[in-house]
Amino acid sequence: MLRPRGSPQATNRDLVDNEEVQGKSEVPVVVYKAGERMQELIKLWKEYESSQPDKSGDFASNGPTLEVRIPAEHVTATNPRVRGGQLWGTDIYTDDSDLVAVLMHTGYCRPTPSPPPPALQELRATIRVLSSQDYYTSKLRNNVRSRSWGAGIGCSYRVERCYILKKGGGTIELEPTHSSTMEPTLAPIAFEKSMTTRAAASNAMRQQRRVQEVTIQYNLCNEPWIKYSISVVADKGLKKPLFTSARLKKGEVLYLESRSSTYELCFAGEKTMKAFQASQQQQNSLSQEATEMDNNKNNKSFLFSIDVFRWLRWRKPLPDHVTNVDKTDSDNSIIDVFRWSRCKKPLPQELMRSIGFPLPPDHVEVLEENLDWEDVQWSQTGVWIAGKEYTLARVHFLAPN
Numbered sequence: 001m002l003r004p005r006g007s008p009q010a011t012n013r014d015l016v017d018n019e020e021v022q023g024k025s026e027v028p029v030v031v032y033k034a035g036e037r038m039q040e041l042i043k044l045w046k047e048y049e050s051s052q053p054d055k056s057g058d059f060a061s062n063g064p065t066l067e068v069r070i071p072a073e074h075v076t077a078t079n080p081r082v083r084g085g086q087l088w089g090t091d092i093y094t095d096d097s098d099l100v101a102v103l104m105h106t107g108y109c110r111p112t113p114s115p116p117p118p119a120l121q122e123l124r125a126t127i128r129v130l131s132s133q134d135y136y137t138s139k140l141r142n143n144v145r146s147r148s149w150g151a152g153i154g155c156s157y158r159v160e161r162c163y164i165l166k167k168g169g170g171t172i173e174l175e176p177t178h179s180s181t182m183e184p185t186l187a188p189i190a191f192e193k194s195m196t197t198r199a200a201a202s203n204a205m206r207q208q209r210r211v212q213e214v215t216i217q218y219n220l221c222n223e224p225w226i227k228y229s230i231s232v233v234a235d236k237g238l239k240k241p242l243f244t245s246a247r248l249k250k251g252e253v254l255y256l257e258s259r260s261s262t263y264e265l266c267f268a269g270e271k272t273m274k275a276f277q278a279s280q281q282q283q284n285s286l287s288q289e290a291t292e293m294d295n296n297k298n299n300k301s302f303l304f305s306i307d308v309f310r311w312l313r314w315r316k317p318l319p320d321h322v323t324n325v326d327k328t329d330s331d332n333s334i335i336d337v338f339r340w341s342r343c344k345k346p347l348p349q350e351l352m353r354s355i356g357f358p359l360p361p362d363h364v365e366v367l368e369e370n371l372d373w374e375d376v377q378w379s380q381t382g383v384w385i386a387g388k389e390y391t392l393a394r395v396h397f398l399a400p401n
Contacts, residue, residue, distance in 0.1 A: 089136035
């Protein structure tokens with residue numbers, strides 16, 4: 001379960017440790033309690049901040065240290081905080097990350113459900129309190145996966161030392177190991193489940209209907225989003241205000257995620273173009289689509305996707321391929337345009353609302369702008385933007401307050 005370094009026999013280091021146990025060390029000492037947050041971390045950091053008028057240089061990386069004594073019965077993978085995945089970051093962790101989970105992630109001890117050896121009295125870890133980080137990364141180490149977090153919090157910490165205190169005296173130094181053996185992770189199944197419900201007990205045998213379950217996934221900031229499905233982004237009903245393009249024009253922003261990136265689709269304004277040009281553009285688009293269908297008669301999945309695209313378009317009459325046409329004169333039309341961007345890093349929803357959305361230019365990388373809505377084509381697995389496919393996993397609409 002534990003990874004020793006060196007000989008378990010007592011050494012000079014043991015004598016120093018015994019002196020520290022007797023209270024001769026100035027490092028604050030706390031006892032680990034399963035299921036409780038270490039409030040001492042925030043207290044120490046606030047005291048350190050107030051005592052340091054100059055916050056430049058190595059201020060953020062040279063915070064105070066704290067010794068935590070962990071009773072042996074908690075050093076196991078069955079610890080509720082370990083099983084609950086209370087672990088955010090890699091090497092540097094959030095102040096609410098569980099210390100036992102951190103020690104398993106860093107490799108000081110193995111994540112095993114076996115009880116600790118009888119000779120082990122307790123585990124002691126020295127941690128250094130650090131400033132909050134802009135972003136905490138997720139990583140699989142030693143069969144333990146930490147979680148990512150995209151917002152600064154009170155403070156952070158890292159483990160600087162860990163050792164075993166044996167019953168009867170003596171210590172054993174432990175050292176971290178980093179193993180990234182890939183293990184299967186929990187992932188949503190590729191198809192939707194269904195369940196059968198009955199309208200009422202009186203007519204249970206006559207009325208049965210299948211109700212599709214909604215799959216909730218956690219996004220890159222560990223917030224609940226909806227699993228991507230074409231039904232989520234398709235137009236709702238025949239009323240134009242319920243069209244997806246109309247929702248974006250009213251101020252909503254559509255955020256979509258792949259397995260590693262977050263994308264933003266938003267309304268970008270209007271542009272003026274010749275009415276003849278708009279009509280000709282629609283004719284060319286439909287002609288090209290018809291040609292592709294004729295050339296792919298034996299490809300059923302392709303035909304299905306094309307049928308879906310046509311289904312999303314059929315409500316708009318030919319002259320109104322433009323999402324919103326206002327004739328300024330007999331020759332010009334005003335059409336809506338949209339922007340497709342990649343977020344530079346995942347941000348939690350609360351922070352995005354404080355920044356404002358659509359996100360400002362310093363938070364996104366614009367991939368396509370001045371998009372006609374016909375350039376955005378949805379499929380069962382993702383979206384085609386100006387002819388390029390993006391495979392999607394999650395989707396979320398953000399509306400103004």
